[in-house]
Amino acid sequence: MGYGPHRYFWKALWKLDTLPKIRVFTWRVGHEILPTNSKIATIRQGFDKGCQRCGAESETVLHVLKDCPTSRVVLSIGGWSKSFISKSYDHCIDWLEDLMRVLDKRAMVDLMTTLWNCWNSRNNYIFRGKKEEAQLIWERARNLNKEFRICNMLEEPLLSYIIAEKKWKKPPKDFIKINFDAAVGENRIGYGTIIRDEEGFVLGGGGGFKELRVSVEEAECMAFKESINVACRLQLKEHVLFETDHVGLVNRINNLDKDVTLIGARIKECKAAFNFFKSA
Structure with a gap:
């Protein structure tokens, strides 16, 4: 893992201040092991590899998270520029690694939380027949990030201070x-x-x-x-x-x-x- 062509991606991944499940999701995206229709078609003969939402010929990880019209609208609502969305890539990890070179940690966390919600929305459509508006998907991602930051006090204070190490002390007997x-x-x-x-x-x-x-x-x-x-x-x-x-x-x-x-x-x-x- 540490010596591959994307070693900087893997190293940066575990430094993201986000929920563990979103880190794991990002890891799965990087390895392209999400169960997309294209992935399932490689192990199930005759399985339709197309995108059920937009009709694209092949539903890859990159398509679900970046190229599918629903995901593009979500990313646009989130303020991501067209240059981030429209550039062509062969693999999702190439796209994310490019973004890591220009985004700070907080922006990258916002992006991965948004992509995680895009993936969940795709699953809701396929398995529950539930079609969600792009605005709702984006707001859900934004609220999740906000709640996480409130819980973990990620915003740096105006004046820095030295954090003293605290340890829990046992109460008296009984x-x-x-x-x-x-x-x-x-x-x-x-x-x-x-x-x-x-x-x-x-x-x-x-x-x-x-x-x-x-x-x-x-x-x-x-x-x-x-x-x-x-x-x-x-x-x-x-x-x-x-x-x-x-x-x-x-x-x-x-x-x-x-x-x-x-x-x-x-x-x-x-x-x-x-x-x-x-x-x-």
């Missing part, structure tokens, strides 16, 4: 530790919690997204509440330690008697639920 966190986007928040025992064994967890515009502290408070709800649903009535890396929320909890804000009221509601546990 305690469980509940870690919670939140990430804030422009009009959306993501939150999550994970519960472990004193040996680090995962007892449960949860998380999700909400379409809201809130401050970081408000989002952390919502994650705090969700962590309590998860523990209650799992009937974990042991001694509990809650942990967050948000200093502002910790300070509010430690000075709750003087806090008359709305966030303070929400934290008090959360602390009232501590009665469910032996101690918290």
Whole structure:
């Protein structure tokens, strides 16, 4: 793999900041092992290798992702220039490698997510008879990329900082530790919690997204509440330690008697639920 004519493609592939399934999809595209009609026709005698969507004579990987009219419209909606789409190639990997030479990592991730959705749309048409509009395909890809970046905080901060190495620390004997966190986007928040025992064994967890515009502290408070709800649903009535890396929320909890804000009221509601546990 590392010494072939496309070694730069394979090396760059695993550096893409995207979902593992999209990396695997890109790997399959590079090897041209997606089950297109043209590929199936090489192992099944008499199988029609044509494209069922547009009637092209041969449905190759390159055709499905780049040359099929539906895919071309999707790429155009996504803002990809005609020069990227119209140039002829013999193999899909040649096309992608050319793009890697001019696109940055984020743009390449956007492209591969779009192509992954084009492939899924093709499958929906063939196996379910479901025809999807190009605009819908592109919007689905855009939303998937946006959700991934919110979860993983890929956008670099204005001021860089040195990241200290963090390790999970065991709670005292007979305690469980509940870690919670939140990430804030422009009009959306993501939150999550994970519960472990004193040996680090995962007892449960949860998380999700909400379409809201809130401050970081408000989002952390919502994650705090969700962590309590998860523990209650799992009937974990042991001694509990809650942990967050948000200093502002910790300070509010430690000075709750003087806090008359709305966030303070929400934290008090959360602390009232501590009665469910032996101690918290």
